[in-house]
Amino acid sequence: MKTKLILSLFLLGTIILSTAQSTKFSAPTINKDVVFLEQNNVIAVEAEHFYKQTKTNIREWYRTSQNEFPSVGKDVDKPHWQGASNDTYLEILPDERTTNKDLLKKGDNFSNIPGKIGVLHYKIKFNKPGRYYVWARALSTGSEDNGLHVGVDNTWPNHGKRMQWCHDRGKWIWASKQRTKEVHCGVPKQIYLDIATAGVHDVQFSMREDGFEFDKFLLTTNSDFVPTDKGPKPYKSNSGTAHTTTKLKNTNTRQVNNTTKAKEVKKKKSPTLGNTGKPSVNTNYFKNISNRSPENHSISAIKFPVYGTQFYKNGKNWLAIDPDKSKEAKTTTTFNFASGVYDIVFVGVGENDGQSMFKILVNNTVVSTFKTTLSEKMFEEGIKFNTLIESINIKRGDEITVVANVGTNDGVEYTRGRWAGIIFVPEGEGQLYTK
Ligand SMILES: [Ca+2]
Ligand SMILES: [Ca+2]
Ligand SMILES: [Ca+2]
Ligand SMILES: [Ca+2]
Numbered sequence: 001m002k003t004k005l006i007l008s009l010f011l012l013g014t015i016i017l018s019t020a021q022s023t024k025f026s027a028p029t030i031n032k033d034v035v036f037l038e039q040n041n042v043i044a045v046e047a048e049h050f051y052k053q054t055k056t057n058i059r060e061w062y063r064t065s066q067n068e069f070p071s072v073g074k075d076v077d078k079p080h081w082q083g084a085s086n087d088t089y090l091e092i093l094p095d096e097r098t099t100n101k102d103l104l105k106k107g108d109n110f111s112n113i114p115g116k117i118g119v120l121h122y123k124i125k126f127n128k129p130g131r132y133y134v135w136a137r138a139l140s141t142g143s144e145d146n147g148l149h150v151g152v153d154n155t156w157p158n159h160g161k162r163m164q165w166c167h168d169r170g171k172w173i174w175a176s177k178q179r180t181k182e183v184h185c186g187v188p189k190q191i192y193l194d195i196a197t198a199g200v201h202d203v204q205f206s207m208r209e210d211g212f213e214f215d216k217f218l219l220t221t222n223s224d225f226v227p228t229d230k231g232p233k234p235y236k237s238n239s240g241t242a243h244t245t246t247k248l249k250n251t252n253t254r255q256v257n258n259t260t261k262a263k264e265v266k267k268k269k270s271p272t273l274g275n276t277g278k279p280s281v282n283t284n285y286f287k288n289i290s291n292r293s294p295e296n297h298s299i300s301a302i303k304f305p306v307y308g309t310q311f312y313k314n315g316k317n318w319l320a321i322d323p324d325k326s327k328e329a330k331t332t333t334t335f336n337f338a339s340g341v342y343d344i345v346f347v348g349v350g351e352n353d354g355q356s357m358f359k360i361l362v363n364n365t366v367v368s369t370f371k372t373t374l375s376e377k378m379f380e381e382g383i384k385f386n387t388l389i390e391s392i393n394i395k396r397g398d399e400i401t402v403v404a405n406v407g408t409n410d411g412v413e414y415t416r417g418r419w420a421g422i423i424f425v426p427e428g429e430g431q432l433y434t435k
Contacts, residue, residue: 025062025070035123035237044232047214050120059342061090071291077141078432085216085230095211114149114156120205135176138213147208282417287421297337300421304331323406323414343430344389349418350375354407356417361401388434
């Protein structure tokens with residue numbers, strides 16, 4: 001009974017956590033007054049810079065970037081923020097229909113009717129009335145995540161229906177093609193909006209297939225224009241000449257990180273704190289990637305025992321070593337999850353003083369020895385600082401040990417062997433978290 005209660009509380013906590021996280025990644029990051037402008041006959045906009053989204057009860061758009069991994073139901077493909085414009089994109093989730101073997105549910109995982117599910121809104125200033133061709137940059141990993149609709153001012157004209165992507169799966173590509181009965185891969189120059197009056201209009205995109213990944217779009221009166229690479233830079237109304245990419249990039253999460261990191265720099269340099277200075281870093285990176293799949297299990301570094309080890313708690317999320325006191329530290333905890341074969345993802349922290357070295361043991365058997373990648377910043381989290389240990393058989397009750405050694409570039413300044421934790425992911429999925 002008690003176990004059941006604890007389990008229910010845990011599940012409730014997990015639901016609240018993931019709901020909070022989901023809300024954050026689906027909330028707009030720009031003000032509703034921001035208007036995107038034409039520049040050199042093109043209006044370019046990052047998909048993630050919608051000012052609101054509506055019709056979200058069945059499916060919703062979520063941001064993915066280096067530090068933002070939504071975890072909302074089925075989503076089988078890995079993050080694709082690398083190569084996306086502004087290093088960020090939107091995906092409409094959950095992606096219940098991944099292949100044509102999954103049941104097609106109209107009005108649920110598919111909508112041939114535009115404007116019904118997951119509507120993104122953008123304010124666009126048109127300098128003159130006319131026909132504007134619409135291009136969008138998308139990444140498709142299958143045949144059931146490559147359709148989208150575009151409309152304007154709550155109307156969904158025929159030539160905005162069924163935008164289609166077919167080629168170059170797994171790559172970010174620009175397309176402006178309309179799927180027809182005859183041509184499933186789409187006909188060029190048939191996706192456009194006819195804008196009746198100059199001025200600000202609400203340009204909207206809505207879901208056709210779930211799991212669609214949307215990076216950026218552009219509108220142009222030039223029917224021969226073909227965007228390349230990440231496309232033209234966006235321009236917005238209230239910043240004169242400045243383009244949006246850097247200014248709008250900072251989501252709440254990143255701002256928090258930047259501020260706290262700046263604080264840490266000060267603290268580390270402060271002579272009064274010396275080497276025992278404990279910077280406060282409030283990053284959710286570990287939590288975010290741990291929550292990517294409900295099948296994952298994770299143990300954050302700070303849940304490992306510290307007392308009697310040479311580790312200390314570094315801020316809210318990390319364990320670290322004071323290199324003046326010790327060059328090595330070791331801690332052990334128990335694996336309390338279902339027995340099975342797992343991929344182990346070790347979430348390290350890159351440091352610029354050198355490469356910390358780690359050893360992972362399961363019941364005193366070393367399963368991996370590795371170094372964390374050198375970072376450019378004083379310290380940094382992200383996919384390139386994670387390490388994958390594939391296909392490890394672990395039983396409930398096994399002991400998991402982490403041994404860390406500080407590293408050094410110059411023999412003077414040492415790293416602190418910082419790490420954030422370990423994620424146990426289903427076998428075969430570990431590579432989604434590492435590089
Ligand atoms: Ca995905
Ligand atoms: Ca789908
Ligand atoms: Ca997808
Ligand atoms: Ca983007």
